[in-house]
Amino acid sequence: MRVFVAIEISSDKIIDSISKFQSEININAKSIEPHNLHFTLQFLGEISKDMLDHVSRALDSVKFSKFSVNLKNIGVFPTQKFPRIIWVGTDENGGKLLVELAKKVENALTPLGFTVDKPFKPHITVFRIKNRIGDISKEMDKFKLIDFGIQQISGFKLKQSVLSSKGPTYTDLMEVKAIS
Template sequence: MRVFVSVDISNNEIINSVKNFQSLIEVDAKAIESKNLHFTLQFLGEISEKKIELIIQELKKIEFLKFEIYLKGIGVFPNIKSPKIIWIGTDQNSSKKMINLFKKIQNSLKPLGFTSDKSFKPHITVFRIKKKIGDITEEMKTHENINFGKQEVSSFKLKKSELTANGPIYSDLMEFN
């Protein structure tokens, strides 16, 4: 089963701000559905049922105090000249808090053989771009300083991802408070 650890976007103010942004931006890209908006803290890949139980045991041990994050600004991966993903980020303080949570998760799963192959940049994906669309610098500059709102982070989830022709279907395996 394909799994990842995430913080879901559940604040309706943020969800509505994201929908509004998705309707304003003029790029040939697939918008991510509101129900699928999340921060991926660690992608674990294809995992056996047995390993899922070990992951759950480790994640249950993580302690953290709830915190607020402010979603602000937009960006692209891998670069503005040839984007594949358009994302929404966080302010600097929120980024530090999300990175601390990421490190706790990463450290707890390391003994099970999970490591992250890239540095963690707190973001939620809001568009996926399948075909080459070229430089979108001007379009991005128009929206670069949008504030999307704040959300309390009091839990994270272990989620299952099923890939379908219509896009991924995510389901919760376990929530950790």
């Protein structure tokens, strides 16, 4: 099964703000469904049922306290001239706490053979761009100071991802709650 570790966006205000942004920006891209908005702390890929038990136990050992993240600003991977992903970012302090949590997840999973190919950058993917659409700098500039609101981070989930032509379907496999 194809799995990843994620923090879901649960604030209706934030989901509504992101949906509004997705409907207002004028680009040719596939928007991410509101119920699928999340931070990916670590993508694990295909794992066996046996490995799932080990991963669950390892993730259960991760301890962290609740914190808040202000979702604000937008950006693009890799560049605005050749965009593939449009994302929502975070405030500096919330971003730092997300990086620390991602590092705890990584440290828990490393003994099981999971590695990360690039450093965690706190972001929520809001659009995927399949075809070349050219430079979107002007359109992005219209929204560069946008503030989507504050999300409380009180847990993370191990999720299964099933891909189809209609898009991914995510299923919760387990949840780890903050200690406070």
